[in-house]
Each structure stands twice: as C-alpha cells, then as structure tokens.
Amino acid sequence: MKIPGASHYWLKNAHVPSTLIQLADGETLGESELLNPIEPLLLLDIEIRDGIIHSLQQSATVPGEIPSVDLQRGMVWPCFVDLHTHLDKGHTWGRSPNLAGTFDSALALVSSDREKHWDAEDVYRRMEFGLKCSYAHGTRALRTHIDSANGQAKISLEVFKALKAEWQGRLELQAVSLVPLDYFMGAEGEVLADQIAEAGGCLGGLPLMNEDLERQIDRVFELAGDRQLNLDFHTDESGNPADITLRHIAAATLRHEFTGQVVCGHCCSLSVQPAEEVQKTIDLVKQARIGIVSLPMCNLYLQDRNQQTSQHFLYAPLEQQLAFNSKFPSRTPRWRGVTLLHELKHSGVPTAVASDNCRDPFHAFGDHDVLEVFTQSAKIAHFNAAYGDWCTAVTTTPADLMGFPTIGRIGTGLPADLIFFRGRYFSELLSRSQHDRVVLRQGKAIDTALPDYAELDDLLVK
Numbered sequence: 328m329k330i331p332g333a334s335h336y337w338l339k340n341a342h343v344p345s346t347l348i349q350l351a352d353g354e355t356l357g358e359s360e361l362l363n364p365i366e367p368l369l370l371l372d373i374e375i376r377d378g379i380i381h382s383l384q385q386s387a388t389v390p391g392e393i394p395s396v397d398l399q400r401g402m403v404w405p406c407f408v409d410l411h412t413h414l415d416k417g418h419t420w421g422r423s424p425n426l427a428g429t430f431d432s433a434l435a436l437v438s439s440d441r442e443k444h445w446d447a448e449d450v451y452r453r454m455e456f457g458l459k460c461s462y463a464h465g466t467r468a469l470r471t472h473i474d475s476a477n478g479q480a481k482i483s484l485e486v487f488k489a490l491k492a493e494w495q496g497r498l499e500l501q502a503v504s505l506v507p508l509d510y511f512m513g514a515e516g517e518v519l520a521d522q523i524a525e526a527g528g529c530l531g532g533l534p535l536m537n538e539d540l541e542r543q544i545d546r547v548f549e550l551a552g553d554r555q556l557n558l559d560f561h562t563d564e565s566g567n568p569a570d571i572t573l574r575h576i577a578a579a580t581l582r583h584e585f586t587g588q589v590v591c592g593h594c595c596s597l598s599v600q601p602a603e604e605v606q607k608t609i610d611l612v613k614q615a616r617i618g619i620v621s622l623p624m625c626n627l628y629l630q631d632r633n634q635q636t637s638q639h640f641l642y643a644p645l646e647q648q649l650a651f652n653s654k655f656p657s658r659t660p661r662w663r664g665v666t667l668l669h670e671l672k673h674s675g676v677p678t679a680v681a682s683d684n685c686r687d688p689f690h691a692f693g694d695h696d697v698l699e700v701f702t703q704s705a706k707i708a709h710f711n712a713a714y715g716d717w718c719t720a721v722t723t724t725p726a727d728l729m730g731f732p733t734i735g736r737i738g739t740g741l742p743a744d745l746i747f748f749r750g751r752y753f754s755e756l757l758s759r760s761q762h763d764r765v766v767l768r769q770g771k772a773i774d775t776a777l778p779d780y781a782e783l784d785d786l787l788v789k
Contacts, residue, residue, distance in 0.1 A: 349738035378769030406467035421787030630664030
C-alpha cells in the first residue's frame with residue numbers, strides 16, 4: 328500500500344471503529360454503514376492535508392488532481408497509547424531468564440540484574456530498543472514505570488529525560504517512580520518526589536497491605552499534592568482476596584480531595600473477592616475518578632504458576648489438592664490473573680489495557696506491540712462483545728488518562744497519526760499479526776522496520 332508523498336491526498340473506503348471518531352461541534356457524518364452492534368464500523372473517506380485530518384466524509388468526490396488511495400475497507404485506527412510499561416527492565420531475559428516463572432523469582436532476578444548491570448549505557452540502550460519497537464508498531468504515547476530505589480532513580484531518570492528529548496514529536500513519554508510505598512516515609516522519598524517532578528513524571532509506587540498502609544498512602548498524596556503530580560500505583564497484583572489496596576487508594580483520593588489523575592494498575596485480586604466486596608471497591612473507584620489499567624499478558628504469564636494450592640479455586644479439600652499436585656512436576660494454572668474489566672467499564676470507570684513487561688523476568692515475551700496487547704486481551708478478557716467499544720482501551724481512554732486530548736482518536740483538525748490494517752473487520756484484524764500495517768505520522772508513512780535483537784547482544788551475551 329503506497330501512501331502519496333503529496334501534502335494533500337485522500338484515503339478512500341476506510342473502515343473506522345465508530346468509537347474512535349471525535350466529531351467537532353455541529354459536525355455530522357450522516358447515515359453511515361454500521362455493520363452490526365458487534366462490529367460498529369463506519370465506511371469513510373479521510374482527507375489529509377499538511378499532516379492534519381482535514382475532513383471525514385462518506386463517498387467523497389475527489390478532484391482528479393488530488394491523489395487518493397483505495398484502502399478497500401481496510402481498518403484505520405489512530406496511533407496507540409501504551410499506558411503501563413517497564414522500559415528500564417525490558418530485554419534482560421537473555422542474561423536473567425526466569426526459569427521458575429514466578430512473581431517472587433522475577434523480583435529476585437530483576438534485583439540481581441539491576442545491581443550488576445544497570446548503569447546509564449545499559450538502561451539507555453535497552454529503553455531505546457523498546458522505544459524503537461513501540462514507534463514502528465504504531466505507538467504515539469507511552470508511560471514507563473522506573474525502578475527508583477537505592478539511587479537507581481538518579482541513573483534511570485537521567486536516561487529517561489535524554490530519551491524524552493530525543494523522541495519528542497515522535498513519542499510522548501511519561502515516567503513513573505516505582506518503589507514500595509514505605510520508601511516515601513523517609514527523606515529519600517521526598518528526594519524521589521523532587522526528581523520525578525523535575526522529570527515531568529508521575530509519582531507512583533507499590534502499596535502492600537500492612538498496619539501502616541493508610542499513613543503511607545497519605546504521605547504519597549501529600550508529596551504529589553505539594554508538587555502537583557499525578558499518581559500511578561501498582562495495586563493488588565496477586566490472587567489473595569485480602570489484598571484491597573485499590574480500595575484504600577480510592578478512599579485516600581476522596582479524603583485528600585485530590586484533583587490530579589490517579590491510575591491504578593493490575594488490580595488482580597478484585598477478581599477473586601466476594602461480590603459485595605467488589606462492589607464497595609468499584610463504587611469508591613468510580614467516585615474517585617480513578618483510571619484502571621489491566622496488563623493481561625504479563626498477569627497471564629505470572630499468576631498461579633506452579634502453586635501447590637489454588638486458594639481461589641478450591642475444587643477439592645486441601646489434602647486432596649496437595650496429593651494430586653505432588654504427582655506432577657508442573658501444574659496447569661487455574662486462574663489467569665485478569666481484573667474485572669467488564670464490571671469496571673460497565674460501572675463507568677475508565678479502563679485500559681497495556682503492554683507491561685517485555686522480555687524480562689516478569690514476562691518472557693512481548694514486542695511493545697499494542698495491537699498484540701489488544702488481540703490477546705480480546706481472547707483473555709472476552710473483548711469480542713462489541714469490539715468497537717473496547718478498542719478505546721488502547722487509544723482514547725489511556726490518552727485521556729495521560730492528559731493527551733488530541734491523541735488516540737480520529738477527527739477533523741487532529742494530527743494524521745494513523746495506522747492502516749489490511750484486516751477489514753475485527754475478526755480479520757485479530758486473526759493475523761498485521762505485520763504489514765502502514766503507520767502514518769503527520770500524514771507521512773514511517774519506516775516500520777523493527778530493530779534487530781542483535782543490537783543488544785554485547786549487553787546480554789557474555
């Protein structure tokens with residue numbers, strides 16, 4: 328599919344998910360083709376002029392002197408928004424493989440790898456590799472959590488700031504601190520808050536259930552409020568029904584009358600709690616205007632791996648489970664670790680999905696491809712009920728949560744940052760990799776060649 332080099336051209340016969348279209352005041356598209364409630368696609372012609380979407384029309388008549396491309400009903404999306412990643416951990420699998428595959432072993436391996444290798448060059452090159460992949464796949468904005476304890480923030484945030492400047496105009500980047508919440512109780516926590524503010528990032532951390540949790544959360548809200556920072560937490564990434572840090576954060580958001588944006592990631596334990604407890608949490612989350620981001624691929628990989636008992640699915644008495652499991656060297660997971668995406672979304676909570684970890688001890692796979700995230704999420708979390716509504720989970724919704732009102736949507740006057748897929752319908756889009764997609768940035772096709780893994784060999788192969 329060849330895109331004209333002209334500054335003014337038309338894309339004809341494009342299938343566009345209706346929920347990704349942002350109409351200007353008074354603008355209408357008239358009667359459009361809606362295939363059915365499951366695939367709400369509009370058949371549109373898109374006029375691009377000087378890198379901007381100039382108009383959206385049905386069956387537009389194009390003057391002969393203006394170039395056009397017939398997309399033959401191939402789908403057009405806005406560029407992706409990846410709300411939750413870990414670029415600083417990425418692509419370390421080659422030197423720190425997590426053969427046990429558990430959450431605890433991942434923590435230990437990352438800690439060891441960080442102590443041995445994470446100088447500025449190592450972090451820079453691995454993060455840059457991740458950004459190259461993201462950009463080639465069609466991502467426009469990305470948020471990365473940064474391991475920040477014990478002096479690592481000074482190294483990694485300096486690298487982040489350099490990359491943010493270098494990628495300006497191609498990728499909008501945000502950084503989030505990642506430390507256990509008790510880190511903020513000391514002087515080092517205040518220093519970290521200042522470092523995040525200076526990097527233009529979000530304050531974040533890992534809340535764990537403990538007697539001092541409320542005081543720890545209050546401290547983070549105070550530090551963020553003083554510096555006018557948004558907040559982003561890792562919450563309840565477990566299958567323990569007693570983990571309810573999400574509820575505590577929602578209550579704190581209301582208690583502090585916090586006006587910034589709060590995002591909470593994972594929230595896995597919500598899916599193993601009694602209905603009445605779930606409802607209490609969802610009600611508070613909605614009232615607090617918290618956004619939720621689920622990380623289905625990483626949680627699918629980590630959760631319930633080779634655990635001797637499945638406390639969430641007691642199909643048999645404990646003694647029988649132990650006796651049965653002891654017969655086999657490994658066991659099939661019973662629980663897949665995805666939060667209650669449907670219930671949250673139906674309740675009016677902004678809900679997104681994102682990449683999380685790529686090729687590191689927390690997740691052996693991944694390529695920073697948000698289409699893969701969406702495809703896998705559709706299978707894992709059953710997005711096939713009204714696909715067109717769920718596609719906002721990797722575009723418009725995360726863009727709004729990151730504060731980017733012109734990204735992740737298609738509309739007159741918005742930048743022509745678009746992705747064309749040969750798949751005409753969702754069943755086609757999600758059945759093939761769409762490796763031949765075309766990515767437009769400001770109306771011009773970019774090079775979508777991916778970086779060679781060999782670029783990192785000297786860091787990983789000893």
